[in-house]
Each structure stands twice: as C-alpha cells, then as structure tokens.
Amino acid sequence: xxxxxxxxxxxxxxxxxxxxxxxxxxxxxxxxxxxxxxxxxxxxxxxxxxxxxxxxxxxxxxxxxxxxxxxxxxxxxxxxxxxxxxxxxxxxxxxxxxxxxxxxxx
Numbered sequence: 405x406x407x408x409x410x411x412x413x414x415x416x417x418x419x420x421x422x423x424x425x426x427x428x429x430x431x432x433x434x435x436x437x438x439x440x441x442x443x444x445x446x447x448x449x450x451x452x453x454x455x456x457x458x459x460x461x462x463x464x465x466x467x468x469x470x471x472x473x474x475x476x477x478x479x480x481x482x483x484x485x486x487x488x489x490x491x492x493x494x495x496x497x498x499x500x501x502x503x504x505x506x507x508x509x510x
Contacts, residue, residue, distance in 0.1 A: 409416040425431065428449060435450040 407418050409418055411417075425434075429451075430436075430449045436447045437450055439446045439448070
C-alpha cells in the first residue's frame, strides 16, 4: 500500500485506514512508538510494547519457578540416590558378614 502525506497545520500527517488499525488492534486514541533507521519509519502501538514487556517479565518469573522446581527435583533425586547407595552398602556388608560366618545347618 502506498500512502501520501497530507498537510496538517505546520506539520504533515498520514491517514491510517480503519482496517489497518483493526488488524493491529489499535484505536484512534492508541499511542504509537515511532522508530527510524534514517530510511524507514516503524510505528508500533504502545500497548503492544507494554504487553511484550509484561510477557518477558512473566517468562523471567516462570524461569525462576522452573529453576526452583528443577533444583528441588535434583535435591530429591540426590537424596534418593544416597538412600539407595546406603541401602546397597548395608546389603553388601551383610552379605560379607554372612560369607565370613555362614549359618550352620543340621
């Protein structure tokens, strides 16, 4: 789509079609962030920028919860491994004692 600027007082304006505003979820009162690289303009509804920031913060909080869950699971697994290792040592020491002093049968 090609659009032309129109004079608006001492400035220039560009009319954005309602269909485009609806497509990006913007309303006439929605503020826009404008960025440029010197060759092009990018208009982003500020609401989208805030939503993206909120999303990123939510992801960070989620990563913290996941990290805690992984840490707890690792500690649980480590404790279970130690319990099994201790149990195996007891079994080995019992079998060693039984081999040294086998039971007598009649």
